[in-house]
Amino acid sequence: MIKRGRGISSIYYPTGFNGGGDPDHVSLRLKSDGTIDMTNATCEMGQGFKSVACQMVAEALGVSEEVINIDNSNTDTCAFSMDTAGSRSTYIVGLASINAAQDLIKQMKMYAAAMLSCDISELEYAEGKVFKKSNTSEQLTLAEIGSGATYSGKFLMGHDGFLPPVAPPREPGTGFTEPSRSMAWGASVIDVDVDTETGVVEVVNLFNCYDIGTVINPLSAEGQVDGGNVQGIGMALFEDLSPDYPVSIEKYTSDFTDYIIPTSKDIPLNSQIEFFENYDPYGPFGAKGCGEMVTNTQPPAIINAIYDAVGVWVDSLPATPEKILRLLADNKKSI
Amino acid sequence: MFKSVGKRVPRFDGIGHVTGKTVYPSDLSMPGMLVCKTLRSPYHCTRIHFIDTTEAEKVPGVYSVITHKDVPHNLFSMVPDHHVLAEDIARYKGQNIVAVAAVDKSTALKALSKVKIEMEELPYVIDPVEAMKEDAPKVRPEGNLRVFDDVDTVRRIRRGDVEKGFAEADYIVEGEYWTPNQEHAPIETTASLAYLDGNGKLVIHSKTQGLYFTLGDLSNVFQLPLNKLKMVGATIGGAFGGQNSIHTDHIAGVLALKTGKPVKFHLTREEEMMYTTIRSAWRFKIKDGIKKDGKITARYVDVLEDCGAYTELGLYALEKNVNYIGGANKIENLAIDGRLVYTNKMPSGSMRGFGVNIGQYAEQVQTDKLARKIGISPFEIRLNNAFKEGDENHVGNPLVAVSGIETLQKVAKMAGVELPKEYQEMSSK
Secondary structure, three states, X not given: OEEEEEEEEEEEEEOOOOOOOOOEEEEEEEOOOOOXXXXXXXXXXXXXXXXXXXXXXXXXXXXXXXXXXXXXXXXXXXXXXXXXXXXXXXXXXXXXXXXXXXXXXXXHHHHHHHHOOOOHHHEEEEOOEEEEOOOOOOEEEHHHHHHXXXXXXXXXXXXXXXXXXXXXXXXXXXXXXXXXOOEEEEEEEEEEEEEOOOOOEXXXXXXXXXXXXXXXXXXXXXXXXHHXXXXXXXXXXXXXXXXXXXXXXXXXXXXXXXXXXXXXXXOOOEEEEEEOOOOOOOOHHHEOOOOOHXXXXXXXXXXXXXXXXXXXXXXEOOOOHHHHHHHHHHHHHXX | OOOOXXXXXXXXXXXXXXXXXXXXXHHOOOOOOEEEEEEEOOOOOEEEEEEXXXXXXXXXXXXXXXXXXXXXXXXXXXOOOEEOOOOXXXXXXXXXXXXXXXXXXXXXXXXXXXXXXXXXXXXXXXXXXXXXXXXXXXXXXXXXXXXXXXXXXXXXXXXXXXXXXXHHOOEEEEEEEEEOOEOOOOOOOOEEEEEEOOOOOEEEEEOOOEOOOOHHHHHHHHOOOHHHEEEEOOEOOOOOOHHHOOOOHHHHHHHHHHHOOXXXXXXXXXXXXXXXXXXXXXXXXXXXXXXXXOOEEEEEXXXXXXXXXXXXOXXXXXXXXXXXXXXXXXXXXXXXXXXXXXXXXXXXXXXXXXXXXXXXXXXXXXXXXXXXXXXXXXXXXXXXXXXXXXXXXXXXXXXXXXXXXXXXXXXXXHOOOOXXXXXXXXXXX
16 A cells, blocks of 8 residues: 655754864955956866856956856866865855955955056046046056056966864863854655555655745756755665664665665655855855755655654664565554 | 846856766776775774785786875765775775776786785674664774764753753653664765876866865875865766765875876776765654644754764864854753764765754654654644744854744745744744
């Protein structure tokens, strides 16, 4: 018999390294045609870092993201990045980008002051132009500054970093400390069908709501959640390297025939994602970390849904058909 | 309000990915490139008495056969207790012992078969609960339990008075939860291509997810200053945390320094799954006190992390876990005892949700058990106990931009759940 159940979960997740103290640097080099080369060695591993980084630099400079090029490729020429981990890249690279953009604006103003024969205090920067406050028609564009500076031997490169505050040493007795200033929040409602004859669980509806602060790129963020759903369902229902653990690990999977990860067939057609954009006062443009949390709400919601459907608690992951059938059999015996 | 922020900007490098033109570290090859293969420990715990590589070196096409003696500095990782190549004891099955660089894979494998190695299987322990016992085989010389702050094998969180909280409760609910050993399963397996450029700089094209994260560690292994070591990569086929640990860069680098030739070390899927870091197994025992009205009066959590044979990122995971295992609920009386235990299996690396989501599974299932016990809805128990703006979390971390209630309300609406009016009107503010 197929039985349907509904489960929910509600969590929060920190942004950045546990205990802070994980800096990043950004450099922004103005080129002769007014385009900008950004460097930061955060890795692109499918999460969409480069798009989001370009968008944040563009926002900080008031220009289109198409003006920005990013290089993250090596440790000889790219600005320092602590790591690509801990749901930190959007947040910390974003804050470093805002600081680096301020530095570039300052340098462009210094150059423009010499060109326009005025004091730097008479100048303002907005949307890719430096202009005189008193006469906005006296202005220089990024391209004019870039070409002028390059061929007059001036190197205009904004650079700066950001350091999330280092947590105070934890109190020895209580373990109290401040591991992260910014937290993301999330909740899921998940419906499953449990086949009581085979023990197979199918996820039929996925509803996810996440507060990752300001969403820098909704397309990327939704992509992160799609991937999170896949990995969350895998963790809940399939993935186990050593099914006899902790008794033994002699039976150990070594390929994707034995180690089952979800395919598109395991993801329900009805998968809905919404963001609750609660502006983070510390984050870049109000953003919080996103990457990890979006794979964390699914496993408990699925296990809770299984109980709702058939009345058994799966107290060890994953909820394989074998486990479900054994639990159902035990339940029958006790009744 | 924003111009670029909030826009659905397509992936910066998406066209390259979907047309198959993006070049990943494992795609690379160079003229004259050698292939690296390693001899791995066949037992869960192995004493190595003697290694003789003479015959292996004689195989035509072999350029170098190395053991730990050839590694400039043999200790590495975030907590540097792991050996690049095993010394007298290999503490998990699959640990690297000997590495060879040869003209091709079959020559490399042939050379490995000629390595003379005298070794002995030692007693081992896989079950973390067994490993905590006094008479358990010693996984590490310093003991099977990690010592925190040089004094204690228990990492404690204490808030309020749990005994008082349990006394105030109408019901006590207990649960025990296990999470399994899990693989990251990225589409690209780990790869390094290491070579010396024309001026003697060591360049490594790596699948690492942190070019700088492992740079200091690697410069220490090679005993090279940072201007003699360049890491290249940063566009990789998935990582999910698995590439925060070094799996191939160190060995490929040493072989490149030794031979002066480009050396590629590319793991097979089998090696990736069996011998690299994993999301290691955890056990949680949770005891909760709850009142009939749904208020959680006390929570005690006993956390046990199976770290494997070397610390790798397992210590960081435990530190993070205990900070968040209490869940996104206000609980005034809370105690957490965390233990990190070493066993003879592959070390604990990081994995998406690192140190936290395994606990969230346990805590959120336990929360449903509480709701069922007192007969309130799973929304109600979460909304009633949710953190609010300005609260501090269980370890004293101030909370800003709190949305536990709002995300629950919104997801309820998405799923067509009509919450009672008082819950619809609740706010984190």
